[in-house]
Amino acid sequence: MSRPAGRTDWAEEEDEEIQALPQNSVVKNKDGTETFITYSTREDGKKIKTTRRIKKTVIKQIVNPRVAERKHWEKFGSEKGRPLGPQTDTVSVAENIVFRPSANWKANADDKNEEEKKKADLKQSKVKCRICNGDHYTMKCPFKDTMGVADDATPAEMPDDAPQPGGTGMGSGSYVPPHLRGRPGGGGGEKMGGKYERDDLATLRVTNVSEIAEEQDLRDMFSRFGHVTRVFLAKDRETGRAKGFAFVSYADRSDAAKACEKMDGYGFGHLILRVEFAKKPDGK
Amino acid sequence: MRPILLSGHERALTQVKYNPDGDIIFSVSKDHVVCAWYSHNGERLGTYHGHQGALWTVDVDPTSTLLATGGADNTMRLWEVKTGKLLKTWDFPTSIKRVEFSADGTLLLGVTEKRSGHLGTIVVYEINPDPEAKQSDEHVLRIVCEDSKPTVAGFSYCAYYIIAGHEDGSVSQYDAKSGELLFNREVHEADMQITDLQWAPDRTYFITASKDKTAKIVTTDALEVMKEFVTDTPLNSAAITPVKDFVILGGGQDAMSVTTTGARQGKFEARFWHKIFQEEVGRVRGHFGPLNYVAVHPQGTGYCSGGEDGYVRVHHFDKPYFDFLYEVEREHAQANL
Known part of the structure; x- marks a missing residue:
């Protein structure tokens, strides 16, 4: 010192x-x-x-x-005998503490921060009901039993005059085995929600697709016939190249039928496409 | 606010006290040594050596000439503040948990622990304020508490009563002359020990802290609970601040369970509550062990806390502390202008 x-x-x-x-x-x-x-x-x-x-x-x-x-x-x-002033061995100065009393000070404001952040994050990740567009899960929708799934992109589910063949009607809630579904008056079970299942009737299976094809190419080609809701091109996970088949879904089944007719045998790249319905209309 | 850290103790602090002028802080810890510090810069004035066991308590007389301490070596000792000289030792069969001078400094009380065949007692000695004088060996009063042992005690205004806090959560009032129990009241939850009792400046009311996680302001005369401060952690200490209408509560979970939780969960913070509105207004963090004692500067300019972590943290309040007013207080102040 x-x-x-x-x-x-x-x-x-x-x-x-x-x-x-x-x-x-x-x-x-x-x-x-x-x-x-x-x-x-x-x-x-x-x-x-x-x-x-x-x-x-x-x-x-x-x-x-x-x-x-x-x-x-x-x-x-x-x-005893130490010089005047604070000694460094017994006295030190701590870091500055901001202390402001406030009237509505919240207990454990800091503690809760983390939990609240998590909760806020959850809220941020928008939960949207596919039926009523409310902020809850579709499963929990109060209109689940009375309304169909509202999908702006795929009005495929819009009820037609007659129940669609294979359609999963919204009649009585009782279970109807798959082979009985679609029969007039047969009603239908509750639909298990995968969106891939939903538009099977308007989905085309495209095979013999060139390896170098991209989803966008297919989309361009097929959207000539109607509104394409989904294009899935199977790709090899490692090489990233197309595996040679794809699925194309339409909003409307008649568009799909048209496309199936026109595109079957269409030359794309160095190969000739083969297009067919992914699922036979009558469920066979 | 930059706290000053006093690291002169090697073990957990048990009590810290300001002298009435607020310029010296006395601290005792389990390491057998009493320290005196200047409060404005943390400089250590000196140490008082002689105790053979952990120290539980310290108090200074109103003129800052005499210092009383008590500890686990079953002695209560009197020291000269200025020189560190040991003036008197009183021996007891059990340890001394609390010492306190009366407001005029002529009486000193000690609370003895209850242990194997000895009941908890409160003893009172007459003190000669002259450090040169010989102190009497005989107590002038001895109160034996048969029901529940006293843990804390103090003299009321004018030393009319002795108020004691008990292990069972009750507070009792004794006549300071005769030692007669005037009455006893359940203030805190049953079997939740009262850990601290500190006086308002005029000693007409006091604040108690308890393991039941609450602190309560109680009147001296009728032992009536005026205010209640409910927290989420066992409290070790509570102090009333002059100038501002706050109380400072210190606590934290028990030392034995500290190692199993993080510093955040331990709740080792000094909590500031508004004395009248009974709302929490802020917290001061810093200790990494429970706060064993909080003491407020008698002029209300700062406070210090002694923790289980072995540190004394001395805080001098800055402007926002003094500026803080509730909306109603502000309106009131405006109206009076």
Whole structure:
């Protein structure tokens, strides 16, 4: 602490005792600040040098004479003979704490943050009902039994005059085996929701597709005949190349039929496409 | 607000106290040593050596000349504040859990622990304020608590009563002259120990902290519960702040279960509640163990807390603390202008 500013070279000191930590030092700077250099050994054995520049300002305070007198008391006990001022071994200054009392301070605001964030994230990831477009899962829709699935892209489910063959009507909720479905008045079971199942009737299977084909190519070709809702081109997972078959779904079955007729035998790339319905209309 | 960390103790702090002028902080811990610190910069004035066991309690007389301590070595000791000289030792069959001077400094009470064949007692000694004088060996009063042992105690205003908090959560009022039990009231939940009792500046009411996670403001005369502060953690200490109408509560889960939870869950924060509206207004973090004691500067300019982690943290309040007002308080202040 009381060491003069211009100390001897440290290099020498280190040569003598490599293990020991250099002595803490205090250097008085010209601008009135003091630089405290302290050394410590961290748990992992690494030496830490901490350099702190401290500016000391004298604050005059008017105090009770008793208090003023006590300021000049001799130190005693373990502190006996120590110089004036706080000692670095017993006193340190912690990092700044912002403390603002507030009227509607929320308990554990920080603690809850994380949980709330998660909840907010969940809310952010929009849950949308396919039936009524509400913010709940389709499964939980209150109109589940009374309304069909609203899919703006695929009005395939729009009820026609007569129940569609193989359609899954919304009549009585009782189970109807697949082979009985679509019979007039047969009603239908509740539809198990995969969207891939939904438009099977308007889906074409395209085979003998060139390896270099892209989904977009197919989409372009097939959208000539009507609104294409989905194009699936099977690709090899490793090479990323087309496997040679694809599925194309239409919004309307008649478009699909037209496309099937026209595109079967169409030359695409160096191959001739073969197009057929993915599922036979009568479920056979 | 930049807290000053006092790291002079090697073990958990048990009590910290400001002297009445607020310039010196006394701290005791389980490491047998009493420390005196200047509150404005954290400089250590000195240490008081002599105790042979963990220390539980400390108090300073109103003139800051005498210091009383009590600990697990079954002694209560009196020290000269200025020099660290041991003036007097009183021996007891059990440890001393709490010492407190009366408001005028002429009486000193000690609370003794209940243990194997010894009931918890409150003993009162007359103190000669002159450090040179010989202190009496004989107590002037001894209250034996047969029902539930006292854990904390203190003198009311003018030393009319002795108020004690008990292990079973009740608070009792004794006549400070005769030692007669005037009455006892269940203040906290049954069998939840009262861990601290600190006075308002005029000693007409006090605040108790309890393991039942609440702190309560109770009147001295009728032991009537005026205010209640409900928290989510067992409390070790509660203090009333002058200047601002706050109370500071300190606590945290028990030391034994600390290792099993993170610092966040431990709730090792000083909680500031509004004394009148009974709403929490903020927290100050910092300790990484439960707070064993919080003491407020008698002029209300700061507070310090002693933790199970062995540190005393001295805080000097800054402007936002003093500026804070509730809307109604602000309106009231405006109207009075």
